[in-house]
Amino acid sequence: MLDYDFMRIAFCAAFLVAAVCGPVGWFLVLRGQTFASHALSHVGFAGATGALLLGFSPLSGMTLGALSAGVLMGFAGERTAGRDVMIGLVLSVALGLGALFLHFLTHAASAATALLFGDILGVSRSMLLWLLVLSVSCLAVLAFLSRPLLFASLQPELAEAKGVSIRLLDVIFLALVALATAECAQITGILLVFTLMVAPAATLLRMGLAPLVALAGTIFLAVAEAWGGLVLSWYTDAPTSFWIALIGGIVFLLTCGAQRLFGR
Amino acid sequence: MNIPALEVSHVTLARGGQVVLQDISFAVPKGSFVGVLGANGAGKTTVFRALLGLEPLQSGTVTVQGVPVHQGNPKVGYMPQMRKLVGGQLTGWSMVAAARKGQKWGLPWCGRPGRAAVDAALEAVDAQDLAKKPVASLSGGQRQRLLLAQTLLDDPSLLLLDEPLASLDPARMRETAARIHALAQARAMTVLMSAHDINPLLGLMDHVLYLARGKALLGTVDDVITTEALTALYNAPVDVVRAGGRVFVVAEGGGAALQPHDCTGGHTHA
Numbered sequence: 103m104l105d106y107d108f109m110r111i112a113f114c115a116a117f118l119v120a121a122v123c124g125p126v127g128w129f130l131v132l133r134g135q136t137f138a139s140h141a142l143s144h145v146g147f148a149g150a151t152g153a154l155l156l157g158f159s160p161l162s163g164m165t166l167g168a169l170s171a172g173v174l175m176g177f178a179g180e181r182t183a184g185r186d187v188m189i190g191l192v193l194s195v196a197l198g199l200g201a202l203f204l205h206f207l208t209h210a211a212s213a214a215t216a217l218l219f220g221d222i223l224g225v226s227r228s229m230l231l232w233l234l235v236l237s238v239s240c241l242a243v244l245a246f247l248s249r250p251l252l253f254a255s256l257q258p259e260l261a262e263a264k265g266v267s268i269r270l271l272d273v274i275f276l277a278l279v280a281l282a283t284a285e286c287a288q289i290t291g292i293l294l295v296f297t298l299m300v301a302p303a304a305t306l307l308r309m310g311l312a313p314l315v316a317l318a319g320t321i322f323l324a325v326a327e328a329w330g331g332l333v334l335s336w337y338t339d340a341p342t343s344f345w346i347a348l349i350g351g352i353v354f355l356l357t358c359g360a361q362r363l364f365g366r
Numbered sequence: 367m368n369i370p371a372l373e374v375s376h377v378t379l380a381r382g383g384q385v386v387l388q389d390i391s392f393a394v395p396k397g398s399f400v401g402v403l404g405a406n407g408a409g410k411t412t413v414f415r416a417l418l419g420l421e422p423l424q425s426g427t428v429t430v431q432g433v434p435v436h437q438g439n440p441k442v443g444y445m446p447q448m449r450k451l452v453g454g455q456l457t458g459w460s461m462v463a464a465a466r467k468g469q470k471w472g473l474p475w476c477g478r479p480g481r482a483a484v485d486a487a488l489e490a491v492d493a494q495d496l497a498k499k500p501v502a503s504l505s506g507g508q509r510q511r512l513l514l515a516q517t518l519l520d521d522p523s524l525l526l527l528d529e530p531l532a533s534l535d536p537a538r539m540r541e542t543a544a545r546i547h548a549l550a551q552a553r554a555m556t557v558l559m560s561a562h563d564i565n566p567l568l569g570l571m572d573h574v575l576y577l578a579r580g581k582a583l584l585g586t587v588d589d590v591i592t593t594e595a596l597t598a599l600y601n602a603p604v605d606v607v608r609a610g611g612r613v614f615v616v617a618e619g620g621g622a623a624l625q626p627h628d629c630t631g632g633h634t635h636a
Binding site for chain 1 (some may be wrong): 416418420437438442444445446447449452453455456457459460461463464465467468469470471472474475500516
């Protein structure tokens with residue numbers, strides 16, 4: 103399996119992406135903002151199709167689209183009335199735009215499938231380098247941010263009183279979510295971003311571990327799930343994103359079941 | 367001359383363009399236990415936010431131990447009103463630890479002194495037994511104890527507690543108020559504690575800060591909670607009725623209590 107270059111690249115890409123999605127997802131689930139990440143991936147879709155239309159790489163369009171939407175969302179803030187409705191509106195408009203751009207693309211069908219459901223085996227060496235840069239910078243920022251972010255997520259009023267800038271953290275965090283989403287979409291596709299962003303994070307959060315342990319745990323679990331999906335896909339010929347989604351769901355359910363059994 | 371723990375002079379506060387408190391002045395002596403009373407919307411939370419440096423002053427000055435207020439002052443401990451729980455899966459210990467130097471950049475790593483500080487804060491409020499439980503499984507009173515432990519982490523000299531008794535049953539109210547009072551005495555802290563009911567605080571308070579109609583009145587319970595003083599403050603006929611060791615503030619005419627001053631704790635007071 104590892105004799106093939108594309109498989110080695112795929113394993114590297116899966117590692118880089120999952121290592122970011124795990125911890126970013128942990129904060130996302132903690133803060134109850136998973137819907138935002140879903141919407142960002144859809145804006146990223148519009149960006150990616152737009153970039154394809156203009157002759158750029160879909161990853162650059164996806165990153166740019168999701169990033170600008172994330173920053174705007176952060177500035178709009180929690181207090182904007184009907185945040186769910188607004189996010190939903192942005193999501194549908196973005197997806198509509200994506201459909202329009204696809205319409206003008208000549209090789210629409212294969213591009214659409216790759217964007218929607220991911221194409222990890224199609225990751226090129228240059229893309230891998232991009233993923234490396236994105237992952238390292240995301241993790242560095244998150245490490246720098248995680249302490250005040252945890253405080254502000256759990257107790258915004260108290261954190262504000264202690265001198266934490268809630269708005270700034272909101273914006274930076276959503277920018278991180280946007281980058282992680284764009285990366286994740288390379289592997290799982292925009293429709294299955296939840297499988298790496300939310301499933302490992304939700305599993306770890308349920309275990310009630312200390313934050314630092316849980317953050318490390320999400321990296322481990324997300325990478326394990328992504329690699330597991332790759333391996334299973336190799337032996338079964340079913341798509342990688344299907345296996346990652348399935349493993350994520352099963353692990354989460356098993357954790358819930360185990361907790362029931364052991365009475366927590 | 368002693369510097370007061372807190373001095374507010376000629377302060378005007380507004381929220382959303384509306385003046386909430388107009389030209390209020392009061393000084394709280396060191397070590398005083400102050401009950402902050404007033405109807406909903408009278409400005410209790412706004413005053414606390416101003417004391418934390420979070421609310422811009424339209425006019426006037428606020429000083430804490432002679433120093434003008436500023437955001438992030440470690441000498442001021444704050445316990446916000448209880449809100450929707452975030453991260454209920456985390457243990458009580460993790461929840462309290464998140465507030466320990468939570469404003470610093472970096473990883474949420476405690477280190478040995480940090481862990482000792484969290485343990486000590488939990489011990490101070492008798493909450494060691496809550497440390498290992500997920501916060502979502504705790505009762506309102508138990509969660510209050512964790513929040514109180516958080517305020518103690520920085521070893522503050524002024525404690526601002528926003529409705530710490532809300533959503534507690536009457537017996538717990540008295541117990542919680544007494545616990546806070548004992549802590550304040552032991553650590554020589556000045557406490558401002560807002561409440562919608564005066565009765566659980568009777569006998570513990572040194573002073574009352576009463577907010578109504580944009581004004582503030584500070585004094586002892588016997589000076590402030592009187593028919594004359596509150597009538598002047600509300601600028602409307604108000605009766606203070608004392609019955610069975612409890613106090614009721616009642617508007618004349620309608621007979622409806624201005625605040626739900628009906629505590630069924632069955633306690634007595636000095």
